[in-house]
Amino acid sequence: MRFFYNRVQPSLFIAIDPGASGAYVIRRPDGTLSQIGEYGDPQDVVKVCAYLRANNLSVFPIVAVIEKVWGSPVMGVSAAFAFGENYGGWCMAMRVAGIPLFGVTPQAWQKVVAADVVGQGPERKRQLKARAAALFPDYRVTLATADALLLSQYCVEQFRAGAPLGEPL
Numbered sequence: 185m186r187f188f189y190n191r192v193q194p195s196l197f198i199a200i201d202p203g204a205s206g207a208y209v210i211r212r213p214d215g216t217l218s219q220i221g222e223y224g225d226p227q228d229v230v231k232v233c234a235y236l237r238a239n240n241l242s243v244f245p246i247v248a249v250i251e252k253v254w255g256s257p258v259m260g261v262s263a264a265f266a267f268g269e270n271y272g273g274w275c276m277a278m279r280v281a282g283i284p285l286f287g288v289t290p291q292a293w294q295k296v297v298a299a300d301v302v303g304q305g306p307e308r309k310r311q312l313k314a315r316a317a318a319l320f321p322d323y324r325v326t327l328a329t330a331d332a333l334l335l336s337q338y339c340v341e342q343f344r345a346g347a348p349l350g351e352p353l
Contacts, residue, residue, distance in 0.1 A: 194343070198232065198248040198283065199336035202271040206251075207332035208232060213343050217320070217336075222328045223270065229277040236281070248278045249339050249349050251331065252287030275353060288350030290331075293338040 196218065199209045203223070210218040210232070219235060221228060236246070250271070278285040294301065294312075297319075301311045309327055316330040319337055323329075342349050 194245045194247040196236075196246045197336060197339040197343070198246060198278075199332050199339055200248060200250040200274050201331040201335060202250055202253070202274050203331075204270060205328045206270070207329040208274075209329070209332045209336040210235070211336040211340065213340060215340050217323070220323065220329055220333065222326070229273050233277060233281055246281075246283045247339075247349065248274075248283045248285045249335060250274055250278075250285060250287055250353070251293070251335060252289050252350070252353075285353045286348075286350035287353045288335070288338070292350065293335050296341055297334050297337045 194213060197209075197211050197213065199211065201207050201223070206223045207221060208223060208228075209220050212218065219232075221232070253271075275285060298312055298315050301308060301315060303311065309330070312334060313325055313327055313330040316333040317325040320333055323333070325333060339349060
């Protein structure tokens with residue numbers, strides 16, 4: 185049985201890595217990539233909404249999934265504040281646009297698309313980037329876009345399995 189999000193089968197997923205050097209991916213449930221973008225400032229959230237409107241995509245059922253992470257004790261005060269601003273900006277934009285939003289922890293999505301990746305820190309990030317590059321050989325995968333691409337793969341795999349995407353936010 186298919187898991188229907190907001191009682192409507194989505195036509196698009198927006199996968200969001202909300203970090204300051206994060207990214208977003210707009211993808212169809214069949215796996216087709218529509219757009220990949222790095223996140224540089226709050227205006228990028230506005231650009232995503234404008235892209236959806238300009239391509240008449242906002243009339244289709246859309247579901248967004250954001251990586252649910254928290255500030256780290258090793259972050260400085262300004263970095264933690266900037267991260268919170270990014271996360272909150274994405275959440276608010278999806279709410280204003282009427283797009284159902286789900287949160288998923290890194291552990292949950294990585295268990296689905298990168299269960300064999302081990303280690304921590306920079307080495308883990310390199311392995312995740314390599315996994316994303318293997319899944320998306322036609323795209324230039326960077327450290328900034330790797331998590332969002334893998335999160336979009338998680339969306340597609342969960343959708344195909346009829347499984348929930350995460351916690352409704």
